[in-house]
Amino acid sequence: MSPKRIPARRVRPGSARPAGSTLYKPKRVRAGGTAPKPRKRRSAPGEGNAVPPLPPAAPELSERQRRHLRGLAHELKPIIRLGNSGLTAAVAAETARALHDHELIKVKAPGGGDRAARDALFAELAQRTASALVYRIGNVAVLYRPHEKLAKIIIPDAT
Numbered sequence: 001m002s003p004k005r006i007p008a009r010r011v012r013p014g015s016a017r018p019a020g021s022t023l024y025k026p027k028r029v030r031a032g033g034t035a036p037k038p039r040k041r042r043s044a045p046g047e048g049n050a051v052p053p054l055p056p057a058a059p060e061l062s063e064r065q066r067r068h069l070r071g072l073a074h075e076l077k078p079i080i081r082l083g084n085s086g087l088t089a090a091v092a093a094e095t096a097r098a099l100h101d102h103e104l105i106k107v108k109a110p111g112g113g114d115r116a117a118r119d120a121l122f123a124e125l126a127q128r129t130a131s132a133l134v135y136r137i138g139n140v141a142v143l144y145r146p147h148e149k150l151a152k153i154i155i156p157d158a159t
Helices: 063-073 089-102 115-128
Strands: 078-081 104-108 132-137 140-144
Touching: 063 104, 063 132, 063 140, 078 089, 089 104, 089 115, 089 140, 115 132, 115 140
Parallel strands: 078 104
Antiparallel strands: 104 140, 132 140
């Protein structure tokens, strides 16, 4: 059997390219154009993973504000899921980051345990992240911490 012959690429008449040219046009550069953008400074190792600083204390919420936040949190899905190892430093840091991004989050703990232990777990998580525990039902809790500079969620006044 003879090897299969592959036909050569056809070239239109009058469009022959000089030898060594590429298929793409060279980029046009204006003389005396704008200066290039300054490069971003690279962060030192470990600097990019820094958690934003926490506000000094958890916000105090009135019952009216808790009711409002409970209504907003109804359709949320749990963002943080606690495992069997419980509350670790990594979980607390991730919860703080999620609160920084979303302000209002749901946290789900493993079920089947002691109710008092879950209450203590959620209270400690709220204390570590400087957030307010809005409510807890079963093994799901809702935490709230307003953004320091730009609050996304507007809650009613305490009165």
